[in-house]
Amino acid sequence: MARILVLYYSSYGHVGAMADAVAEGVRDAGGECDIRHVPETAPAEIVESAGFTGMKDHDQIEGPDHLEKYDGIIVGSPTRYGRMTSQMASFWDQTGGLWMKGALVGKVGAAFTSTASQHGGQETTLFSILTNLLHMGCTIVGLDYGFGGQNGVDEVKGGSPYGATTIAGPDGSRQPSQVELDGARYLGRRVAQTSSKLHG
Template structure:
């Protein structure tokens, strides 16, 4: 079973709606791919959210940092704040220090989708600032596949790009997600699930084999004064090398 998490932060539900499309794309790949949807904790008090006219949060579980280790791949979705990730997402990612220290997220997959209120509101810079977290955790970033339909067209506004799918909400957050943006989100989910599945299933299929070598030993028979040979199998002893201080390396048994 391959497990993928979608982890979001949403204020006016656009990212939540986009996450639903991403989820559809993931689920279309295989019954053996399990997907779960989470949100990061809110840091703003309800009084401030009310003044922002923010609707209630979606009814999905709140993620914890310890939960992240269960996933093979994680797709993060969030809006931009002045060209970077929201404080809520940064606070959550900043709290993953213990996971970094223990290499708990090393070689897990990561991807992004996002939203802005305007066409040039910082979707790419939002991705730039998120990728640094993935790099420090040793995660494998999966960009949006090349050749997504509609991204070369200019007859309507469309969010997203090479870094991930996205939407443009309008300055008053009233613009609905377009059909083209939904299609790109589904394609991203499908492609991400295929990449993660290929890696996980391929890794499981590879079984380490013990390398053996044939050793020919000679022994003298004191009675007949004849030399006989016999073949034995012996495991190769692993050797480790370090490059240090300009030397060719030190050998440790």
Template sequence: MYGHVATLAESVIKGVEASGAIVKPYQIQETLSEEVLTKMHGGASLKPKYPLLTPDDLKEVDGVLFGCPTRYGRVAAQLSAFFDHTGGLWFTGGLVGKFVGMFTSAAGPHGGHESTALTSMPFFAHQGMVFVPLGYTHPYVSELNTVHGGAPWGASTVAASDGSRQPLPEELELAEFQGKSFATFVSTFVRGKHLATGEVAGTTPVAAAAAKEVPQQVDSQKDGYSVPPATATDTAGTAATTTTDKAPAPAGDTTGTTAADSAPPPTSAAGAPTTSPATGAAAAQQPKKRGFFARCCGGGNID
């Protein structure tokens, strides 16, 4: 409404771009009338710089960072109204497994920097989304000498009750950091998933064959969230990984493909690829393709 979140968003966008991922900026539909906005000394939201977000837009992306000013310690009604428009996505599982992060703005240092994200958790949980916090991954989150935004939940700024305070350079740096680390995290997961399952657009036999040649040993302790160097058989480029992967498969490379490899992965009713635990003799015969996927996610049982 007053531009603070929009300013943070520009830094978040820069950070996502710096990661090599594709970013698609949107604005949330304003719900207040011009008359009310004028009385509130706002109104920039009536002239959107970016396209208005529709629920369908979320189908195309692997992750979304919602920026929203706090209202009484939770998201503004405008974003809440958008959440309420996503019933169709909920019904079809359209957001299941997509990553989500948040950044915010509050008038005071204790006005909602944490609770705005915290109170959005029911929406993310019900949609099956995976929240990616900022944590204390940047020293500015722990900096105590000045009044500023930035919480383990996400980047933020302190706007003052009259909105007179603008985002500090450090707050913007943190927002950029969040954009980059979020996108790197999402890209790492998506690439790992593709490499492990051969699940690229169209899931061709070629993609399955490529997946078999993935090196199995990735040191997650050493590499953290970093993306491993691409191999000759890695068809999923980083730039495409935070949106629907349209990476083409290399022509003619079908070596080593078996009938089982050629089969596309099972899909859920919503069309989302699913994985199921292999059992018995079939499991014993299956090549171990999931090393990177499991390790980058902490070695959990994610099959």
């Protein structure tokens, strides 16, 4: 049984909701899944004034060394100007020791994100996450076109061959749609299936 970590940061809960869906997909494929969030690094006054509430449903990861325990790591972060958040980047900046000993080489990696608009930097944010995973030696799984829900222009929706995505809207009021959650579940299943084949 593949053991998968869903590691995320979320300010307002959109990426947290996607993390839950990714984990559902992992478990549907027979994998074991833990959901953890990275530490909040924004000043307390910013967190309070901006009303950040997005990570209350899951435990915080104890530290980078815990990444070694998993066969696959699926990383989620909202976009900040076309890249992952500083909170997520700060966590990965602490993984040099893991890189030095090749601790994550051969593990399966994937990414998911949220943006305010359809063209808010989803793909560049996914790449900013995937770049870290590639440097760590991970085998990357994307949201392949076996998930047909990401095709078409009949509705506003996320989805990218590089990972699962959702669109929050400019005021954050839009929640992940059924199609977007289905994409996240599909990504979780694919990571679990790939991890089982590589590590089974």
